[in-house]
Amino acid sequence: MNQADIDSFREILRKMRQDILEQGEDTLEDMTGEREMYADPADRASAESDRAFTLRLRDRDRKLIKKIDEALERIEDGTYGECEDCGEDISKPRLKARPVTTLCIKCKSRQEQQEALHGD
Numbered sequence: 733m734n735q736a737d738i739d740s741f742r743e744i745l746r747k748m749r750q751d752i753l754e755q756g757e758d759t760l761e762d763m764t765g766e767r768e769m770y771a772d773p774a775d776r777a778s779a780e781s782d783r784a785f786t787l788r789l790r791d792r793d794r795k796l797i798k799k800i801d802e803a804l805e806r807i808e809d810g811t812y813g814e815c816e817d818c819g820e821d822i823s824k825p826r827l828k829a830r831p832v833t834t835l836c837i838k839c840k841s842r843q844e845q846q847e848a849l850h851g852d
């Protein structure tokens with residue numbers, strides 16, 4: 733991967749991170765703004781489950797941000813784009829589709845097959 737590729741992936745990752753954080757702020761505003769609107773207990777219950785859903789999403793976002801941070805560290809280390817399993821280069825189309833990936837497509841499919849075998 734050349735320097736221009738590295739720079740463009742760094743930009744993609746920073747943009748992803750920023751988008752998630754901005755969405756997170758919107759979510760927080762929604763959550764505080766809705767509190768007074770539901771006088772009816774049934775409405776309130778559905779608002780509560782919406783909130784649980786939002787919190788789950790945010791948990792997923794937090795995990796994604798961690799992955800993005802790790803990818804940015806790999807960019808600084810010069811190891812970005814290497815498969816952490818076999819050490820080969822991850823293809824650029826794969827990185828573009830999933831910039832936080834740490835596995836090449838071969839290792840990823842092997843991992844998915846193993847997960848399918850073990851259930852879960």
Ligand SMILES: [Zn+2]
Nearest residue numbers: 815818836839
């Ligand atoms: Zn691999």
